[in-house]
Amino acid sequence: MNIRALDLLDLPTLSRHRNDALLLDSTRALTRGNPLGAAGFLSHFNPARHVYTAIAKENGDSLLGSVIHTHGESFARLLYLAPSTHLTHPSLVPLIENLSAQAGTWGAFHVIAEVDETSEAFVALRNAGFAVYAWQRMWDLSAITEPASRLGWTRMREVDIPSIQSLHYQIVPPLLQPVESFPRRAEGFICNEGSKCHVGVSSGTAGIVLSPTIHPEAEGVGAKLCGLMLDVRGSGSRPIYVRVRSYQAWIEPVLEDLGALAGPRQAVMVKRLARIIKDEEAVKAVQTAGVSVQPSRVSHIEVKKES
Numbered sequence: 001m002n003i004r005a006l007d008l009l010d011l012p013t014l015s016r017h018r019n020d021a022l023l024l025d026s027t028r029a030l031t032r033g034n035p036l037g038a039a040g041f042l043s044h045f046n047p048a049r050h051v052y053t054a055i056a057k058e059n060g061d062s063l064l065g066s067v068i069h070t071h072g073e074s075f076a077r078l079l080y081l082a083p084s085t086h087l088t089h090p091s092l093v094p095l096i097e098n099l100s101a102q103a104g105t106w107g108a109f110h111v112i113a114e115v116d117e118t119s120e121a122f123v124a125l126r127n128a129g130f131a132v133y134a135w136q137r138m139w140d141l142s143a144i145t146e147p148a149s150r151l152g153w154t155r156m157r158e159v160d161i162p163s164i165q166s167l168h169y170q171i172v173p174p175l176l177q178p179v180e181s182f183p184r185r186a187e188g189f190i191c192n193e194g195s196k197c198h199v200g201v202s203s204g205t206a207g208i209v210l211s212p213t214i215h216p217e218a219e220g221v222g223a224k225l226c227g228l229m230l231d232v233r234g235s236g237s238r239p240i241y242v243r244v245r246s247y248q249a250w251i252e253p254v255l256e257d258l259g260a261l262a263g264p265r266q267a268v269m270v271k272r273l274a275r276i277i278k279d280e281e282a283v284k285a286v287q288t289a290g291v292s293v294q295p296s297r298v299s300h301i302e303v304k305k306e307s
Contacts, residue, residue: 031204076103
């Protein structure tokens with residue numbers, strides 16, 4: 001078996017599988033379309049971006065996979081595996097491990113993949129070291145009739161960052177906090193109902209995805225989400241989706257009552273690339289006249305290297 005980075009001579013293979021790929025980043029797929037389409041070809045060869053595509057060849061079969069990392073994030077995401085007819089191929093697990101190892105060279109501590117729980121790739125991802133951290137569903141709001149009122153939504157400002165970060169820490173479970181995108185900049189929308197509602201917005205030519213973080217004590221959530229559609233859609237006709245993770249499952253009945261259409265349940269799978277070493281090292285304290293300072297003890301991080 002030979003696994004290597006994609007090169008220009010592999011473009012025919014990439015093109016051949018562009019309609020036969022399993023997409024593993026739902027938000028990117030719904031907002032930007034198929035990453036194997038014509039618009040995504042050049043991104044595979046742009047050295048300024050953290051996008052890596054590998055090809056595995058064995059016994060005449062070719063398998064493709066891609067991973068992407070955003071500068072400044074502590075995690076990377078698997079983009080796709082192809083072809084979808086070869087998800088039980090013995091080369092798939094080594095291919096996923098190769099993609100994960102590349103993410104580690106970018107400084108990522110985790111790799112995330114979103115996959116339907118009935119997919120054959122679920123087993124391959126488990127065998128490659130991925131574990132289920134949460135479940136999610138993408139809800140289609142496109143058929144909902146929008147109300148006339150925006151119901152108090154405003155764009156997030158810099159001054160709102162601390163309170164919205166606090167909201168995220170209250171809602172997102174500790175296990176998921178290292179692999180969730182917490183607000184570091186004034187992005188998305190907040191409701192003027194204190195600091196109980198924040199919605200991140202991912203937008204592309206193919207659609208719009210809303211990622212809500214809403215406190216259970218918030219009122220009128222259904223009407224609020226409908227009102228937000230006026231702000232994010234504008235005069236266009238792109239479909240709008242809401243991503244609901246399992247730790248906010250109480251939002252799903254609200255969306256169902258509005259007439260939103262539920263997508264299949266997906267497993268949010270995470271592979272850890274780094275672990276905390278528990279052996280401690282003594283750090284020499286700086287002595288100050290008249291002050292007694294005890295030495296601090298710190299741990300360090302070790303990045304696991306893929307074989």
